[in-house]
Amino acid sequence: MKTKLLLVLTLLVTTHASAHHSTAMFERERTIELIGQVEEFQFTNPHTWIQVNVADENGDLVEWSIEWGSPNQLGRQGIRPSTFPPGKDVVIKTRPMVDGSPGGMFVGARFSDGETIGRW
Secondary structure, three states: OHHHHHHHHHHHHHHHHHHHOOOOOEOOOOOEEEEEEEEEEEOOOOOOEEEEEEEOOOOOEEEEEEEOOOHHHHHOOOOOOOOOOOOOEEEEEEEEEOOOOOEEEEEEEEEOOOOEEEOO
16 A cells, blocks of 8 residues: 555656646747847746847837746856846847747857857
8 A cells, every 4th residue: 555655646746847847838849049138137946037128020129038947057057147147139049939929948049249158
């Protein structure tokens, strides 16, 4: 009986964890480039977010929310809260949201000085 209970609890926890880390909301096969300006870099747990203002086809600014890894993981790669300062021009590569909303999963970034981060 204890073995069955342990098995059921393990399956429940594993299912919950994989659902939490799902990337199903992002397009897997398509990557787009956004040209804009950093609004904010949210370097907080559990995931970091880069807010970027991007002009749409009418010239209106649209704020895109780009999800990235955890601060702990990124910090070990040299990423700091100051990596994406507000107002900095940037080109972001992202896997866009499946539903078309202005958001995506971070792939890479290139700044106007030529510096690149991620997979460029």
